[in-house]
Amino acid sequence: MRLLNFKFSVLMFLLLIGYFDGVSQINMIKIDDKIRAKEISDMKFGMFICWSFSTFSGQEWTPTEGKDASYFKATGCNTDQWCKVAKDAGMGYILFLTKHHDGFCLWDTKTTEKKVTNSPLGIDVLAKLRKSCDKYGIKLALYFSEGDWTFPGAIFSKDGGKDPEMKKSQLKELLTNYGPIEYIWFDHAQGEGGLSHEETDKWVAQFQPNCLPGYNHGTPAGRIRLGEMGGPSAIDDFSGAGYNKQAAGYKGYIAAEFTYPILPKHKGGAMWFYSLPLHDQLCMPAKDIYRDYVGAVKYGNIFSLDVGPDYHGQIRAIDIKTLRKVGKYIRREARLPVTQSK
Numbered sequence: 294m295r296l297l298n299f300k301f302s303v304l305m306f307l308l309l310i311g312y313f314d315g316v317s318q319i320n321m322i323k324i325d326d327k328i329r330a331k332e333i334s335d336m337k338f339g340m341f342i343c344w345s346f347s348t349f350s351g352q353e354w355t356p357t358e359g360k361d362a363s364y365f366k367a368t369g370c371n372t373d374q375w376c377k378v379a380k381d382a383g384m385g386y387i388l389f390l391t392k393h394h395d396g397f398c399l400w401d402t403k404t405t406e407k408k409v410t411n412s413p414l415g416i417d418v419l420a421k422l423r424k425s426c427d428k429y430g431i432k433l434a435l436y437f438s439e440g441d442w443t444f445p446g447a448i449f450s451k452d453g454g455k456d457p458e459m460k461k462s463q464l465k466e467l468l469t470n471y472g473p474i475e476y477i478w479f480d481h482a483q484g485e486g487g488l489s490h491e492e493t494d495k496w497v498a499q500f501q502p503n504c505l506p507g508y509n510h511g512t513p514a515g516r517i518r519l520g521e522m523g524g525p526s527a528i529d530d531f532s533g534a535g536y537n538k539q540a541a542g543y544k545g546y547i548a549a550e551f552t553y554p555i556l557p558k559h560k561g562g563a564m565w566f567y568s569l570p571l572h573d574q575l576c577m578p579a580k581d582i583y584r585d586y587v588g589a590v591k592y593g594n595i596f597s598l599d600v601g602p603d604y605h606g607q608i609r610a611i612d613i614k615t616l617r618k619v620g621k622y623i624r625r626e627a628r629l630p631v632t633q634s635k
Contacts, residue, residue, distance in 0.1 A: 317472035362411035382616035383623035396443035440483025453483030468500035481511035490514030513543035520551030525588025567601035
């Protein structure tokens with residue numbers, strides 16, 4: 294009987310900490326900050342996937358009024374390809390856009406009809422991505438716009454309105470239905486959605502105590518310092534925080550991230566989303582991406598490189614070629630080109 298009780302206790306413990314039969318489970322025991330910081334830092338390099346209405350509008354921000362789920366005209370969704378390319382590039386995680394300011398949800402939410410499962414694609418993209426991440430040994434983080442132009446009081450490009458209960462409901466779905474989430478990249482560009490950052494931190498911790506909330510600006514909060522259009526820097530050196538100037542002086546961070554698009558500056562279309570075929574040959578050089586990877590590793594940062602899938606849910610050929618080269622640099626399978634002195 295004692296042996297039986299011991300085996301049962303071990304089984305319950307394994308289920309609780311999230312390791313059983315290879316299934317991704319949520320660990321409800323909070324990990325020590327130093328250990329968790331090291332786990333995040335060890336991810337090093339990841340792929341930020343931006344894919345939504347703006348892929349089809351040719352604009353960075355897409356007005357939501359008059360558009361239902363059918364506006365998302367994707368004809369395919371190759372999450373295995375995303376993860377394979379990430380793996381080949383030496384990436385440890387994918388940061389996935391779940392909802393932009395337009396309110397269109399890339400998961401099968403119960404909170405709105407403006408969701409991907411009502412689009413012609415008809416697939417819960419986040420659920421499919423979770424399976425692909427597990428298949429390729431890639432960890433998963435999420436992007437979530439706090440402000441939402443479908444919320445009461447919202448004004449396109451000026452104010453994301455307020456609906457704290459909707460924000461809470463959507464986050465609960467994301468944090469309870471899709472396995473362990475490493476961190477959430479909260480976009481404050483259109484406000485906090487009626488739920489303060491302090492309240493948001495507590496709400497996230499209730500469902501996943503080891504998921505790190507982070508905010509690209511607004512009231513400093515969370516546990517990971519975000520760096521939209523930032524770069525490598527020590528966690529207490531805010532020069533790498535990009536637009537997140539308000540982070541300076543905040544003491545709650547245990548990790549630091551920075552992100553920018555693989556698309557270089559160009560005229561027309563979007564930067565964070567694939568939008569126009571005329572840009573299909575534009576891409577950051579592999580050597581520049583690798584340089585920032587080295588900087589991220591030096592300072593213990595994580596580097597989220599934005600790569601936007603096209604209309605068919607595929608990563609561009611030029612991005613694949615570039616990222617494979619970055620992966621070869623990381624694995625020392627190729628040498629960086631020698632710069633000729635003048």
